[in-house]
Amino acid sequence: MVQINFGLDDLQAFVAVAEKSSFRAAAETLCLSQPALSRRIDKLETALGARLLERSTRRVSLTNVGRSFLEQARATLDGLENAVLRLADNTSLRQGLVTVACVPSVASHLLPHVLKLFAAQYPSVRLKVIDENANTVLASVLAGDADFGLNFVGAQEPDIRFEALTQEGYVLALRRDHAWAQRASVAWAELADTKMVAVSRHSGNRLLLDSALAHLARRPVAFYEANHVSGALGLVEAGLGLAALPSLALAATHPMVVGIPLVEPSIHRMLGLIVRKDRPLQPFAALLYEMLQKTQGRAT
Template sequence: MLHINFALEDLQAFVATAEKGSFRVAAEALHISQPALSRRIEKLEKTLGSRLLDRTTRRVETTNIGRQFLEEVRAALDILDNAVFRLGDETTLRRGLVTVAAIPSAALHLLPHAINTFAKRHPDVRVRVIDESANAVLASVMSGESDFGLNFMGALEPSIEFHAIRAEPYRLVLRRDHEWSGRDCVAWEELAGQRMVSVSKQSGNRALIENAIAHLERRPSIHYEANHVVGVLALVDAGLGMAVLPGMVVPRDHSRLCAIPLIEPNVDRVLALIRRRDRPLRPAAEALYETITLEMTGI
């Protein structure tokens, strides 16, 4: 019978080295010296009686046995992580850190009220908000950097649980002194030939809109772009054009800008709480998740 003569740190060293492909990078990630990392790997290989990693002058790669062992170790570490999370349920509900990724419009207009409600119940829990693009929010949740996210992307990802909480229509945003500002609605085809401002092509909003109106014969063309909604609003406010943006980004009492419904077709985005299916939320994260759900669905 194989005598287990290695520690958790040895397994973590192997996983880090295999994933980084470099002893130097893995050592930096684990905050240990490179010789200490090498000793851990050598100890593990000696105990197992098999070489797990092939060292070359440029890169470190797993052997065939190493690749098989890597999958088993990852699964074991995940089980151990979940066990530790469950064991610390009472403590983590009173203290700890919850990381939420959210698209900027939701981080600005939806999250603050929900976090304020949460803070009154759990004053010692810290909350970190990562406000990024829809693609970055999805990546943050999938990588485990964030406990969960608020996004309109992720419904097609098998590993993501997509809990829809509200549908939000896109609106035409323009200055109040524009000749269309008093209209009840505007058809998409009317935007053809108008000077339009938009978020960049890397934005999830841009992709969603273009897919929704791809069938139209006459579509709006973009004269000005900005990476973020805040920049788009500034350009519209300066009188450079109109923009199609999520309805929540323009407050009804804004002094210079207004938002008008767009029709033919009606285009919505579905905001959802997203989380990894294979990773249960820790108690504090679960409590904030439920608070946001209740706040945003009006229950």
């Protein structure tokens, strides 16, 4: 077993200096004198047998080893903080931390209303939202980084319990002044000759659509591509093209964009709650989970 010859205070000192790029600013943040802070950094570097910081009269920068170690140091401190908060949850329902992972459209449009209701009932509970793509949301729940998730993938994962909440259809996002803006629906085949905006090939939305449309003789071709739905909406609003997006993604923040149902075929995704089968929810997480069940209703 490797012997650890430094403490959490030393890790905190290193992270503070790395983030502030200044011994003076880091010392002020930690309420330490600069000599005391320097001693902690020296102790950490000695224990590791490597220099983590390059010091000059004007600035402080990370060495290659320091950059690599910074990520691990942050993860260690965050993990300890979460562990302490979770332990407190098990002994008292007066304090705690709930971490929810969800896709960005849920984080922007569905989750805030429920979190507001939850915060009103449990004002001392801290809430953390991991808003990432569908694959990252699933990975966060599997790894235990999130108590549970709201996602449209995970039903096939053997270690995940997927509880369907609601079904969401795909719409064609276009500007209000577009010639199709007043139509009741648009067929997928009609998009073959239009300039389309798509999300990244690594996106869950893109994978779902590519699979569902594989049988079409004439399929829409992406002329522009953005990593996230928000970026795609910005390109649509700028008039660069049209985008096929889940209806929940259309927000009031893009008032010039409307959504027209896409048909032939009609494509839907099932949004559900995902949780690890072998990991019971801690008390506050269970309360929020139940609130989402009741607020959104069970899909049929």
